[in-house]
Amino acid sequence: MGSTLWRVVAVWAxxxxxxxxxxxxxxxxxLQSDDGDSATRIAVTAALGAGAFGVLSAVVWPLLVRALLLVPALVLGLLAFFLNGSLLLIALRLIPEGRGEVGAETAVVVAAVMSAVASATGGALAVRDDDAYRRRLYRLSDRRRRRNSGRDDQDGGGPVTPGxxxxxxxxxxxxxxxxxVDKGLMPTVADWLGEGKRGATHRLTPWRTDWSSQTGASQLGILHGSNHDVPAFRWYEKDTGEVMVSNRPASAVELQRRAIERTGDGGLLTxxxxxxxNLFSGGAEQLALVLSMAARRGKENRSRAGYFAYFSDPANAVRTALSFVAEVFREIGESxxxxxxxxxxxxGRGGLYPFIRAFATVVERDVVVAAxxxxxxxxxxxxxxxLVAYDEVAHHSGPTGPDVEKVLARLDRSLALLxxxxxxxxxxxxxxxxxxxGQSPGETFRxxxxxxxxDLVRAGCGLPVPRRAQRTHSGAEARASVRAALRRPVEEGADERRPARRAEPIVLASGNLGLVSFPDVPHRMTREEIDRRHPALxxxxANHPGIGFLLVRSAERGPVVLGARGVEVYLAEEPAELxxxxxxxxxxxxxxxxxxxxxxxxDIMVNSWYDPAEGEVLAFEEQIGSHGGLGGAQARPFLLSPLALSEPVAPGQELVGAEQVHHVLRCWLGEELGPEVPVGDAGAVRAENPQVTAREAVAEAAVPVDDSRPNAAGGTAFAAADAAGQDKTH
Structure with a gap:
């Protein structure tokens, strides 16, 4: 209360x-009579005028805006200046003895300047005040809250089931x-885990990603129940001659379409x-900053919870702008x-990177949290x-250290706010x-x-290697958000377009996972074909010290993993040695x-070297914190769930793959929302026996049909998919 009063007085002054x-x-x-006034009297007149204008702006302005919601945006924007000027004229009329006087045209200018100064002052004073920020967000969403009041029960109360x-x-x-949590950087999470003053309300569960340990594959699997045929962050498709990039809007649209077609279901959020x-919609009707919808500009796909809705509040704009500038200077200082x-x-962390980092850690965070x-x-x-803040900073600063610790602390503040x-x-x-x-540390391959x-692939093919290698760019998710917000296509580099030369290999990088394709061969090349064409490749x-292993396919014996010194592991033959x-x-x-x-x-899948002792990998991109392949912490994310929800896995078991995480989350929604959420037979199992875990529910309802993906407990994830009525292809 005291801080609020202080801000009101400061803005008034x-x-x-x-x-x-x-x-x-x-x-x-x-601001004086025709006969002239003392300086004190003029100051009092100004104070009365500023106070009256502030009160009218706070009380009358929201009512005027709400009354003019049907006016086209451009017209409303122009009309706002005249309405604001009218409020100033009224405010000056309220000053005793008529000492305030202003022309109609000048009133528009004065009102605009005063509104901007007041918003900037209030925003600057409240930039670190989460309570004030929360109150502004309450006001921002008040109209939307009332618009959706039809969801409430007929007696006027809120929904009975939890969200x-x-x-x-x-x-x-x-x-x-x-x-x-152990270092005290995330007190909110610590409280949830019972490491504060009260008992635990949440449990922490690790899970294991697929080979492609990156947002495109993981989030598609989590939200849509299938990440089939997503081998990396970026990959070349021979049948279309295109490079798919997970954070390119056109690619995200296609990946989401394929997942829905495969599962026969709209997603987790239908x-x-x-x-x-997010990169994908999850089947939700309400969307904001969703990449797979960035290319669709129709009115039906717009969301009031995006940038425009957030920045319609001047105080939000000022708060975020000041934090953005502070973050740019923070990055410059840290680098x-x-x-x-x-x-x-x-x-290197120069160029536009400080601004990209500030977008990810400030703008994206504030807009998403407000939504x-x-x-x-x-x-x-x-x-x-x-929330992509940590991922963006960790790519350039490393997964641990003071730079990312500050980001984690600020993310915890957002969680506390929620x-x-x-x-x-x-x-x-x-x-x-x-x-x-997760992310794995390590220097770059280059x-x-x-x-x-x-360069290494070209050398193995006998092709000339350029003296100065082209520097690749980070595949961080925030970069796509920036480009999507600016309505610019997401292009990560020259290699992500159609190949210019028909016989040269296309080499793409996804963290420490590399992909080599020969575009002039319409099918996936076999090991034998590669050896005949490029015997040294x-x-x-395989023998390079920076390479951990290769995956190719033999025409005779199926998939084979190649290692140094001629080691071969044929995956179709259940090898005794890995x-x-x-x-x-x-x-x-x-x-x-x-x-x-x-x-x-x-044609060739390449995973970099990995040091199990230090947990380090070698990124094929310019990242010192990377993810995308196998090796270290990148493949070990977490799931922190309320104790009120069922156990995600039984003791001694683990979640394997994003698709299994999807089914656990879907089962939890079935527990909370009841039969309105389609979770198949798994929902019935949980209804009859609430003590079983979410994973046990989908397993008990399963009809095993495909053993292509065994989990650590010996079951199959695709069987679980069938249990939830998701994967129609098996």
Whole structure:
């Protein structure tokens, strides 16, 4: 209360000074009688005028805007100046003895300047005040809340069943979250885990990603129940001659279409859901900052919870703008310190990167959090939102260290804000926290060996290698959000267009996973064909110290993993020895085998070297924190779920793959919302026996049909998919 009163007084004082300055500058604006007044009297007049204008702006302006909602946006924007000027004229009329006087045209200018100054002052004073921020967001979503009041029960109360909010902390691995809690960086998460003053309300569960440990594959699997045929972040498709890129709007639309076609279902959020800041919609009707919808500009696909809705509040705009500028300077300072201290590994962080980082850590975070708050106050049943701040910073600063610790602390403040809002929402909410992948540290392949994976492939093919290798760009998710917001196509580099030369290989990188394709061969080349065409290529790659293993397909013996010194592991023959896969942890062979079955798997799949002792990999992109392949923390994200929901897995078992996570989340929605959420026979199992875990429910209802993807407990994920009525192709 005290801080709010202080801000009101400060804004009033600044507005008074602004009015005095304008009265001194503008000849048609005065704050004194014709006979002249003392300085004190003029100041009192200015204070009265500023106060009256502030009160009218706070009380009358929202009513005027609401009354003019049907006016076209452009007309309303022009009309706003005249309405604001009219409020100033009224305010001056309220000053005793008629000392305030201004011309009609000048009133428009004075009102506009005073409104801007007042908003800037209030925003600057409240920029670190989450309570004030939350109150503004309440006001921002108040109209939407009333518009959706039809969801409430007939007696006027809110919905009886709880809602669920899924918050994805992009790129935050299980161990990173655990360390942040132990260091006191995330007190909200610590309280949920019972490490604060009260008992635990949530449980922490690690899960294991697919071979393609990146947002495109993980989020598609989580939201739509299938990430089949997503071998990497970017890959070449021979049948169309195009490169698919997960964070390109056109590619995201196609991937979502394929997933829906495969599962026969719209997604996790089809029942009264909202998708915020994601690559895919999840079947939600309410969308904001969803990449798969960025290319669709029809009125029916727009969302009031996006950028325009957020920045329609000047205080929000000021708060975010000031934080944006602060974040740009913070990044410049951090990168300068890294250079001065000669930290290793290190990559370039100049150019536009400070602004891209500020967009990810400030703008995207604020807009998405505001949208989620609006969804909670509107009483939506299910919300899924992605916060990409950590992932963007970790790519350039590394997965651990002071740079990312600051980001994690600020993300925890956002979680605390959402938890506070949940207490005032019209229905109870369960907050589920999860990540789509982790990140593994390590220097880049180019920094260690002086050449890129593309250079190495060209050398193995006997092609000329350029003296100066082209520098690849980060595949961070935030970059796509920036381009989508600016309505610019997402292009990560020259290699992501149609190949210019028919016989040269296309080499693409997804973190420490590389893909080599020969575009002039219409089918996936076999090992024998590659050896006949380029006899030195496979040995060159397999024996390079920066390569962990290769996946190719033999015409005679099926998929084969190649390692150094001639080691071969034939995956179709249940090998007794795992060879180079042994260092990559449990489930590596199953993950590689599953990817081999995708229609668009590259001719050669390349996974970088991995050091199990240090957890380091070598990224084929310019990233010192990377993800996309096998090796280390990148394949170990987390799932933090309320104790009120069933156990995601039984003791001693683990979740394997994003598709299994989808079915667990879907089962939880069935527990919360009842029969309105289609979860197949698994929902009936949980209804009869609430003590079983979510995974046991889908397993008990399963009809095994495909053993292509065994999990750690010996079951099959595709069987679980059938149990939930999802995968119609098996």
């Amino acid at each position: 600044v507005s008074t000074l602004t009015m005095l300055v304008l009265a001194g500058i503008l000849p048609d604006f005065k 669920t909010v899924f918050i994805q902390l992009d790129g935050v691995g299980h161990d990173v979250l655990r360390d942040a 029942v009264d859901g909202a998708s915020r800041g 300068t310190r890294a250079r001065v201290k000669r930290r290793r590994p290190r990559i 989620v708050i609006g969804d909670m106050l509107a009483g939506r049943s299910a919300v899924y939102a992605d 938890a506070q809002v949940a207490e005032h929402a019209p229905r109870a909410y369960r907050i589920v926290l999860l990540s789509d992948h 920094a260690r060996y002086g050449l890129t994976l593309g 496979l040995p060159t790659l 060879g180079p896969l042994a260092d990559f942890g449990p489930g590596a062979m199953e993950a590689v085998r599953r990817t081999d079955g995708f229609p668009h798997t590259a």
